[in-house]
Structures are given as structure tokens and as C-alpha cells.
Amino acid sequence: MKVIELTRFGLDGLVAAERPVPTPGHGEVLVRLKGASLNFHDIATLLGMANPRMKLPCVPLSDGAGEIAGLGAGVTGLTIGTRVASTFFPRWQSGAPTRWKLSDVPGEQRDGCWADYVVLPADAVVPVPEHLTDLEAATLPCAALTAWRAVVVEAKVKAGDRVLLQGTGGVSLFALQFAKLLGAETIITSSSDEKLARAQALGADHTINYKTTPQWGKRARELSGGEGVDLVVEVGGSGTFNESLNALKIGGHISMIGVLTGVADVIPTAKIMSMNAAVKGITVGSREDFLAMNRAIAVAKLKPVIGQVLPFAQAKEAYALMQRGGHFGKIAIDLTA
Amino acid sequence: MKVIELTRFGLDGLVAAERPVPTPGHGEVLVRLKGASLNFHDIATLLGMANPRMKLPCVPLSDGAGEIAGLGAGVTGLTIGTRVASTFFPRWQSGAPTRWKLSDVPGEQRDGCWADYVVLPADAVVPVPEHLTDLEAATLPCAALTAWRAVVVEAKVKAGDRVLLQGTGGVSLFALQFAKLLGAETIITSSSDEKLARAQALGADHTINYKTTPQWGKRARELSGGEGVDLVVEVGGSGTFNESLNALKIGGHISMIGVLTGVADVIPTAKIMSMNAAVKGITVGSREDFLAMNRAIAVAKLKPVIGQVLPFAQAKEAYALMQRGGHFGKIAIDLTA
Amino acid sequence: MKVIELTRFGLDGLVAAERPVPTPGHGEVLVRLKGASLNFHDIATLLGMANPRMKLPCVPLSDGAGEIAGLGAGVTGLTIGTRVASTFFPRWQSGAPTRWKLSDVPGEQRDGCWADYVVLPADAVVPVPEHLTDLEAATLPCAALTAWRAVVVEAKVKAGDRVLLQGTGGVSLFALQFAKLLGAETIITSSSDEKLARAQALGADHTINYKTTPQWGKRARELSGGEGVDLVVEVGGSGTFNESLNALKIGGHISMIGVLTGVADVIPTAKIMSMNAAVKGITVGSREDFLAMNRAIAVAKLKPVIGQVLPFAQAKEAYALMQRGGHFGKIAIDLTA
């Protein structure tokens, strides 16, 4: 079968290779992959930042979708041909996260999805909503579930709440879609008016161009009746945190998800205190959360936003595109092309 | 000013009367009422069942809306002309209910809203969403807030959850609208195919005629992929409870709200246990919940369903209509007509 | 190895037998059992009520403890000699219960613990607190975890809350111990003043003899400053439910656990509503809850209350004793005697 291998850290470490189709062991399944998608985690992995000690070569990409093509011994409840997506954390079935549950990530700690086939534990795949294409299903494991956990599981957004999204990357657009699905009022930021217009078409109630409005936090507060928003889905990580606090209402939530603008920053701890802010670190979610999200997606016939599709062979192009940023929504890989 | 007075229990105890416009005391406001609405609680009050020791005569109806017409000493944050609705429990500002908070109900323990004016504590009114008429605003205090608390506050329904509504009365239709607003999948029952069609137009995903399908609980479970629903908004109270359990998924919620079909019944306590069901008694909600609900209504531009409007003078007709049942949504009183 | 087998429903169906020591398969462990304990679930199983279609013969008893004596293929993180207890629901690792998670119960749907050895999935055992004997550890899987889930997981009892326990059986005494461990004020009922004295020695703050005080619910409310208790751990099931409601404060919890006095009863549904009561069905809990409970037991050096110990051979005597009731705390089986 065809695979992409990361042979050493960096773009040049990505090479096309051939491997035999793997055989599923006890409790495992073989998945014939059709689509995959990229996340910032894949960039961090590529650069050796996510896991400096990772074993190379490794097939990259945590997120893939396709159909069950083989069942190992002892597997029940799945049948050949079932359309499934991978899970980011194969061991996180349900409940609260632990160090153990947050390990064994495909594409980093085990072979991932840039391949014709992948072997995964049977409980590390989930059936996907019928109305989604394989490419769309492949956008769910990391970005969609991260957004779902931030908006639904942790912040428990309800109708009428105000939610602030940063930029128009994969996580932010899923968070926008979920927040709208729940009846929330949404504000989204971008440096591009064209992207803001597209976000508005997706349901964003208010838009802020953070280039022309550097104090976007203050502006978001004004747009929230002066009270502030209930939730900021913080994907910047540090460079944006202070402005996020300015947007927040007393007792509001900040989902700390991304590291787009840095991994550490001077944070006004006293303001976190006085605002009674709830800052919650989030890395994806459990398989049970994934199943609940899929029900929501199926009921609403919600469609993921794919900004760009690349074929199997263009690994370096895809990573470079992801690194440059600027895409709208997700970057997907058509593994059949 | 014109009022309706309940002078003794029963329909014949309702009489039209004249009273001087009351004066708001310290911390109170005078509301010029424009609309009111009826709830089953008003029937229970009429019949002396809600409060056998209530002081008569009393102006009936818990629910009214209009505009601030006078401010007592010490009142801040409200201005003459602000459009407001009454709250069902004037003392329940926030937090968990207590015996004290669940007292002083207008129309039962203090004069209510079938009047040109009413005096209420300043924190016993809430501003109403701008897009609502006075009549629509008058449907919110009891029925809408009860549905909101059941669906949003207690059961914490999220997108993709399954919710079962019983019948097409005021609480059930609000619960239907809120469940849809949150992205849930909904099933509604009625004995009338015509009403089921109207419910479907409001967003119901599935309908069951409980006359032709007496085992509607089992049918609801089938419509829920065999797994059962996440929430039943139980307005029957006892006659319907067993069938509600049949509809429920393991660990699901039953909001115990109404007494339409009885106040006590043989309940399979062992089944509550084995299903790990969560049965939650609900009587309306707090003022803070009301404010949150109003934000949701405002963001979604949600419109309450009013089945029938009667003028000020037709008190007996309105109560009789409520007792007969069979209306779709709320019965409202146009106090200006 | 020695086992007790249930060959047909009823006491006479219990027979001693010899079987070969089983071999753990992939992902399974072999446990050398030292102690076991009885629960009402075992009585319901014996009588064919828990599972009329169960496959016989079956080794009874859900609850056992001992040490790991063999590891199947693919098992990691456990070593020979580790002291462990069984879990009641082998598939319920964490999260909310589902029909699937609530299946495969030892002693009912698979061979249980009245045996020298048992094979269980590796994630269906938990390490036990060091300070406990094997017999004490064998009392935890069903009764202790049920009490823990009622008091800690569902009702979230905190210091200063009031908790009402019914009788002095296994679940009630564990619930008493956990409630005290959390700083709650406790009230316990019994028909025996002698048992009430023993309960007081275990930490009960107030006692009520329900024979001499049939309106024990009202009495419990008086003992609660007239306000009522925060939680009733309801083990009667139906015969006691109405009185439990009388003991409850507005918005209080009733954990519906047992069926001691019946499986169905006339329940005042209207009162559940007006009191805003939260009635929660409970059957044991997840493995993650078990681990958390064990940490609490270890930190507090809490000792389970064993009322009576019987040797391996006295199966009929043990079941008969359980059926008669009247024991204080748990009935344990010394499998080494």
C-alpha cells in the first residue's frame, strides 16, 4: 500500500513509500482510508515539537476516514464496510482525561492516516454521519471534537449565550457552527473582510476585523451589551489571551486550545481572579463525546467547512499550506486521488 | 381600574370589579398591564386546590405583561415605560429553590394580573424581548420558564439529544421550541393528527398519535434508534409516567412538571432504579433563568404560540376553555380589549 | 478448583462442584479469590428475578477479592500477586451508563466469585486499598460503590449537608460512613434500638426507630431544622418512598437504590413536582468511580462493616441469612475457610 512516512523532523523528512497492508491483531480493525485532514498538531509533530522522542519513520496524520476492511480476533459490533473515522486519542473512551488516555495518538505515537490502510484498536474508530463524504468525515477527529468539547462539553453553551471565535481556521469554524446550532449569538474575528463575509454566511452574527480593530476584545464586549461574552474559544494561546479577557463577562469561560501566537505569555493573573474567569485547557475529547457530536451533526445535517483539498502525493504542499495559514476551515487530503 | 376578582373558589367566584390604582411602596413598581395568560396553576387556584387557605378576594393570574407606570422609593435600574413581564415566584431571584423562594405567587398569594395595573416588587419583573407583543410576553412567566428550566437548566439538553414532548399545551410547545433551538431531535405526541401537523410545522421531527398508538413510549424508543430518548417533558404527571419510562434511554431524564392526568399513580420504582433514570420535579424557575431565557428568545426571534386570545371581560370563558383543554399552545388575555 | 454452582433457580439449586482452573484469554486475568460477599442482587439472581433467561449452571456472586494469579495475552499494567477486587459491571469503565455497559455481570451473565478462581477482563478488576483484608475488599464492588455513587457522584454531598439512611444493611452503612467522611450530618433509621446504637458508634448523628416512630420522615424533617434533608438514600424502593419525600427539603435528592419493600407503589407524582425533588435511579457505578472511592477509603483508612462471615461451603445458609435480613452491614464469605 502507499504511505507517506515522516523519516526525520521537518518538511524534507516527508517521503512517499510502499508498505505491506497491515494485519489487524486481537481487538483491532483494518481501515481502508479514503480521506485525511491536517491539524496544527501535525505541524508540531512534523517539527519534532509535539514529541521530540517519537519513533521514526512514522506515518503522519491523526485524522482519517474510510471503511472497515478487516476485523481482528475478538472484535464485535463492527462490520466490514462500515464507514468510520479515527479517534485522536484511541484510549480516551469516556470520562475525564488522564495521562494514559492522552497517549497513543495516530501520526505521533503510532502510525497515522496518510496511507491507504491503517490498523487501529476497534474502539479507536467511530461510525460517521451518513450525509458526510469521506473527506468531510476526515475533518472530525481533532478539530471538530476539540470545538465540540470547548463549546458543548466544557463551557456548556446554551441558547442565548454569546461566543467569541478567533479567526477562521478549522477549530474556530466548527466552534462557530456548533455555537449557532445551540442557539448562541456569535462574534468572529479575522484579518480579512472577505473571510468575515464567508463566516457571516456560515451564521456569524457579528464580525470584527482585528487588523482594523486591534482592541477586538473591547469591541466584542461592546457587541455583547457591554456585559461581555460567555465564552472565548482561544486558539491564539498567549498573544491573544489578554484581549480575550477584555471580551469576557464576569464568570465567563475561556477555552485554551491553540498555540497559534505563542506557547507562553505575560498573563494578568490578578484579572483572571477578579473577573472570576474560568480558563480551561482543552485537547480534543473522548470517544463518547465524539459519538454525541456525530449525533448532533447528523440531526442538523451540518457540513464541515473544507477550504482546500490536496491529493495523496502532495504531502509537502499540504504541510506548507497549513504552516502558512490563511486557509478557511480545514485542509483535507483525498487519499483516493 | 378594572380587575377580575376571585371572590370564592370556582368559576362562579370570578367577578368583575373596580379598584383604585394601587401605589407602589418601597422597592416596588407599578405595572400598567396589557396582556395576561392562563396556566393550569390558575385552574388549581380557582378550584382551591393550589392553596386552600388563600385570602379572598384575590385578583387571579400569575402571568402578565405591560409597562412600568410607577416607581416606589429606592427602586433603581428601571424606568417608566420599560416593557416588562411578571415573574411567577417573585422571591426566587437565583440559585436553588427553597420553601421561601417558592412563595408569594401573584394570583394566589398576592394580587395577580387580571387587572389594569399591578404592584410588584421591582425584582419581580423582567424586561421582555423587543420583538414580542405584550400578549406574547405575557405567555412567558410560567409556561415558557417551566419549559426552559426542564430542557435547558435541569436536563441540559444539547445538540443531537432526543426529546419527547407530550401533547400540544403551552409548556410542551415551548419545550419543543427550546429543544429545536438547541439542536435536539424532537418527538411529540397528541391525540389529534391536525395538531401533530401543526407541531411538525413548529419543528417537531417525529409525531405520534397516542390514540392510535397507545404504546407511544415504545414507539418513541423505536424512533430513537432503539436506545430511547434523553429527556421526557412529563406533563401528564402520573397517568403517563410508565409509558414515559418506556421511551427513556438508560440514564435519561424525566422532567416531572404537570398533573394533567393525575397527582399520584402506581410507579415502577424498581424500573427507575434499573434504568438509572433521573426524575426531576420542576415548578417554573428563577428570575436569572428568566433573563437567560429571554436572551435566547431574543437571539432566535422565537415567537410563543398563542392558540386563543380572549378579552378582559371573558374570565369565565377563558377558565372554562383552559379546563376543557384542547387548545394549541397558550391562552392569552388581551387586557386592553 | 472448588466452586458453588447455581444449577436451577432457588436455594436448592445451589450445589458444590469441582471445575478445572480456567485459563485467562486475550486481555483477561485469572484471580485467585480469597473472599466474596452477598448483595440483594444475588438473591434476585438466585430467584430468577434478576435475569429469568440466565444460562445455568452459573457460579454465583458478583463480588469477590483476591490476587492476580495469571495474565492473558496483551494484558499490561497488572502483575501476579496484585490484590484486586472484581467490578460489578465489567464493561462500565467510565462515563454515563448505557445498556451495554450495564451487562456481563459476574454471577448473573458470566461466572461469578463463589469459587477458588475466576477469570475476568483485565479492566474488570481494581487494586484494593492496602489496609483492607480480603474479606473487607470483597464487600466493595456492589454495596460500597452503590453507596459512593449515591452520596458522592450523584447527590454530590458536601460538608454540612443532611443525609438520611434507611436501615443498617450494607449499602446504608457504607452511605453512612461516606456521608460522615464528607462532613455531612446523618440520620439513620432502624427497627432495632441496638442497631441504632451501633450506627451511632459508626458516626450517625441522629437515630430514629421507625417502629416506634412510624412517621420517621416527618421526624427526620424536624431533626433537620424543619427544612428537611438534602439526600435520602432510598433502599426500600416503594414502601418507604412517601415517607422519604416527607423527610426531604425543597430541591433535595432521593437516591433510588433498593427494592427491599417492593418494586412498585402509589407515588405522589404531584409532590415530586411541587418539592422540586430529584429522584435518581442508581445501580452501582463505573470502574473510575470505584478507583476514586478506593482512594477515599485508603486516605481515611475506612473499614467496611462486616456483620457476619461464613465459610465457602455454607452457600444455602448465607443466602438464607441474606433473605431473612436483620444482619448489620455486610455478609461476607471466607473462600479460604
Added chain:
Amino acid sequence: MKVIELTRFGLDGLVAAERPVPTPGHGEVLVRLKGASLNFHDIATLLGMANPRMKLPCVPLSDGAGEIAGLGAGVTGLTIGTRVASTFFPRWQSGAPTRWKLSDVPGEQRDGCWADYVVLPADAVVPVPEHLTDLEAATLPCAALTAWRAVVVEAKVKAGDRVLLQGTGGVSLFALQFAKLLGAETIITSSSDEKLARAQALGADHTINYKTTPQWGKRARELSGGEGVDLVVEVGGSGTFNESLNALKIGGHISMIGVLTGVADVIPTAKIMSMNAAVKGITVGSREDFLAMNRAIAVAKLKPVIGQVLPFAQAKEAYALMQRGGHFGKIAIDLTA
């Protein structure tokens, strides 16, 4: 009556003065004060940092206790002579905090408790546990309730959880006592072995001298089976935050309470994310939380730790002592001496 007045920011702004005994208005009570206590908030107020625009002169101190000496019009449910404590946020009765609820603080936005008498809204006082002296009662409003909210309300600590306390100031010692009351395992840090010994006598399970063990976070993790603690009550604010993260388990809580070591710092936002940490800002709590805390204190007969008592006249000495730090527990003011 005697009062201390803050006439301008700084220690020298504190002067003794005489004022007429105030008269309670509608809905207010007059409290004859017997004891008061100091908090870091009082230092921040003294220095003009808490509220640079505060109206001077102002009677300082948020926390006081005494007895009801007068009732304004419309006050029900309180009687002359009832022993009460003040609340830090008079408007925060229950529910989630808002900007409005977090205002009107005695000693900052209205006259406080360094006086023979104070007038407060009737719902801005709470009855105090009988077993407490007036001085002990006066330690509750800010420090105890802050600790209660951190440990019980927000982090929902349960038996068996691990809790890390920083230093032996008022909040940390209350948090220690509450954590022990709930059955948690506790670790406490200090620079003084003598204080650590006193903390151990109060129930601390493990102690760390952070002078001799600068990597106290790592040490706390080791003391937590390598897994990390469930909760850090963070009173340093910024200088200690990174080490707190090192102590934490995946998914653990950090209560952000204090600013002892700074109001802003370089924070590893990426680590908050990857650890799925929950960082929650906390400023005191609601009146309903206060009442619940008082029940817990009453049931456990818990005694606040007062390190030092000063008489009415020694205002400057008391503030200087607080600023120097180094006290064990609370600094109380005997207003009758």
C-alpha cells in the same frame, strides 16, 4: 460611636474618629460590632489599589461580626440580638457572579467594620454558628468563604482527592480545614518548619518547605503517587503559578485566588492546554454559599485559626502586621478592647 477612618491612601491615612451611631433605613439593619478581621483586600484598599476612585473618608474592613441592634422598616426574619457576620459582597445573594453583584463591598465602596456599629442591608448579614466567638465569626466573610468556594463550590473536592495549599495564611488554612473536613489528602507548603508542624497539627497530611525544596510542585506530584494533585489553591497568583502547574494532575483544578507574589507573570499557556487544566478565578462567594459553609462549620464544630488579636485602637499596627505577612491564619481585631 468610635470608628477608624481611612482619610487618604496609606497607613498614615488611618485615623481614629467619633461618629453618631447610624440609623438603618428601609430594608437595613444596625449591627453592634464586636470583632473584625483583616484580609489582603484591606491592604489593597488601604493602598488605593483595590479602588483608586473610592470615596474617602471611609470606615475600613470588609469583615465584621456582632449582633443585630436595630431593624429598619420592612425587615423580616431577623431579631434584635441575633449574632451575625457581614458579607463581603452584600449584593451577591446566590447564583453566578455579575459585575453588579461584585460591588458595594464594605470598607471599600461603603463604610466597613472598624467601628462600634455598622448599617448593612438586611440580606448582607448571616447568622453565625453558635460555637464560634465573635472574633472567630469575624474571620469568615472573606477568607473562609473564599476557601470554601475554591474547595467546595468550584473544585467540588470529594473524599480521597488531593489538595495542595500554599503557605499558612488565612485562606490557605481555611482551605486546609475544609479539605480535611471533606476527606481529602492535603499537602501544604511554607518557608517555616515550625509553621508546617502547626499545619500538620491542623490535619495536613504532607508538608513541603519551599525554601529547602524550591521545586515544591514536583515534590507535591511525587507525594501524589506521581499523578499530581486534584486542586491547587493558588494564593501566590503569578510567581507560584508555574510550580502549581507542575504539581497538578491532568485535568486538575487551580483556584486563582491571591496576588501575594504578583499580579501578572509569564504563564505557559500551552501547558494549561496540554494538561487540560482548569484555572478558575475566585473572589469570595455568595450569601447562599456562606450559609452552606456555616452549616458545615457548625456540624464539624470547626474553629477558625486566629494567629493574632489586636485591640480597636491599633489600626496601623494591624495593617503593618498584615503587610509584613508571617502570621499564621487570621489577624483579628477585638472591637470591644
